[in-house]
Amino acid sequence: MEATRCRPLVLSGPSGCGKSTMIKKLMAEFPGFFGLSVSHTTRKPRLGEVNGKDYHFVTREEMHKMIKAGEFVEHAEYATNIYGTSKRAVQSVVDKNQICLLDIDMHGVESLKLTDLNPLYFSIQAPSIKVLEQRLRLRKTENDSSLLHRIESARREIEYSKKPGVFDAIIVNDVLEDAYAKLKELIKELCAECCRGLCATRIPNGCNKWLDISEVLPMFGNNTDLTGSSSCGVFTPSGGKTG
Numbered sequence: 001m002e003a004t005r006c007r008p009l010v011l012s013g014p015s016g017c018g019k020s021t022m023i024k025k026l027m028a029e030f031p032g033f034f035g036l037s038v039s040h041t042t043r044k045p046r047l048g049e050v051n052g053k054d055y056h057f058v059t060r061e062e063m064h065k066m067i068k069a070g071e072f073v074e075h076a077e078y079a080t081n082i083y084g085t086s087k088r089a090v091q092s093v094v095d096k097n098q099i100c101l102l103d104i105d106m107h108g109v110e111s112l113k114l115t116d117l118n119p120l121y122f123s124i125q126a127p128s129i130k131v132l133e134q135r136l137r138l139r140k141t142e143n144d145s146s147l148l149h150r151i152e153s154a155r156r157e158i159e160y161s162k163k164p165g166v167f168d169a170i171i172v173n174d175v176l177e178d179a180y181a182k183l184k185e186l187i188k189e190l191c192a193e194c195c196r197g198l199c200a201t202r203i204p205n206g207c208n209k210w211l212d213i214s215e216v217l218p219m220f221g222n223n224t225d226l227t228g229s230s231s232c233g234v235f236t237p238s239g240g241k242t243g
């Protein structure tokens, strides 16, 4: 039996715009329903970051080996470090029947668009470069040189986000709670479409329990009208299909 599966969700935008903050909120509010694809990076762990959870921290040599072996769906060099999303990282989320979240920059978006992953693309933006800089300074993760580099890249990211057709939605993260509410609203709207059968990611078997999306994701509430869809639903964390 064939069934549609919810498309992965990409959160992209300049460093400091709040991508990880929003992802953490989603995962905390809906435990088990979303899974973060854990990226590989050659940068050193920040205080509190856990290997295998926040990133897979690897050496440049290991990274180059993986790139050469074609193990990444996207990779990019950024602020002297290499970052990449491995096929295995995405697959391990999909295997848990979770909606895969991807936190990637504009180069990652460009690369993903060449794959058959078919995610939904959200651009997260700070209200201004000035605010972005303030947030990065407050985060205390950057030195003067890396801060400058991030701000320069942010300008390119902002320009890129304006290109027509690249993103499904742009969210300005000014007041965090408002931006987060907007993100949830958009996921609700776009996933509902996706689960009406527009999703291109198909899996051939392994499903025996099929749930209405409103039963699965509390954010969809009880009023989401998804009737009339032949393949409506998302996979539960435990797998399977009902209805």
Ligand SMILES: Nc1ncnc2c1ncn2[C@@H]1O[C@H](COP(=O)(O)OP(=O)(O)OP(=O)(O)O)[C@@H](O)[C@H]1O
Residues within 6 Å of the ligand: 013, 014, 015, 016, 017, 018, 019, 020, 021, 022, 135, 136, 138, 139, 173, 174, 175, 176, 177, 179
């Ligand atoms: N709406 C907001 N108002 C104020 N501060 C915010 C807001 N959103 C996020 N922040 C703070 O801004 C900083 C940057 O956010 P975050 O680390 O989530 O950005 P990011 O886009 O994931 O950055 P990077 O790409 O460098 O990982 C963090 O210290 C976070 O707590």
